[in-house]
Amino acid sequence: MNTIGDYLKSGSIDIALLLSLTLKQSNTQLYTQSNYRLSTRETDRLTKLTQQREQGIPFAYLSGEKGFYHLNFKVTSDTLIPRPETELLIDIVLELFDQKYPYKILDMGTGSGIIAITLADINPRWKVSATDFSQAALDVAKTNTTAQVSFFQGNWFEAINDQTFDLIVSNPPYIKENDSYLDGLIHEPQTALVSGEDGLNDIRVIIDNTPEYLNKGGYLLLEHGFDQQAKIVNLLNKKFHNIKTFKDYNGNDRAVLAQIK
């Protein structure tokens, strides 16, 4: 049997993370106990995880969780793995929306629930709802809930009947069909990623329908692809004003906020 130190030197992908997961030890503990020899059971478990990781299964699906903002979220193959870029949407809401006012906020296509739950957890005054067309994703989101969030199943606006909101926020699918970038994402739900030839099919549906579901002076906040901002601003111009654009922390265009005219 090999020791922790042997494995750490192996160069196998994410080996320190996989050792931590197998042995339920922190990274620091691994390095201070590098002479520890794994038992047969631990070795079998680690071998299985290493093989899965080498086949391309993302680490978050092996550990079953991913951190986002200040919380840890359960994730399964029914939900997209939270991306750090999406934290930008939370920062925008926290900076621009009054924390004292009981805004009604809707997160459309919530997946594991990250946007809705993070906002509700930070500010219990906000009345937060979330939708997803995938019941399996909603089931995961419900287990992640740390605060009051109302969940509705359905495709975009079909989920919410005639409710209206002060802010509708979404990280919709926005990758182009056949984009080679998708080759690296085969283990994640494609319906959460891909949106037609130009990646804008779902964003068009959202922009076209949002005005009916916004309260007077309400806002739409969207995450989008690095090369889609100009097109989205164009789509918004007819019915929205006070359009603000944002870059993510890698310097890529990543979000748009717009107020209903």
Ligand code: GLN
């Ligand atoms: N930002 C994600 C990625 O780059 C895509 C998520 C999405 O389409 N909403 O993998």
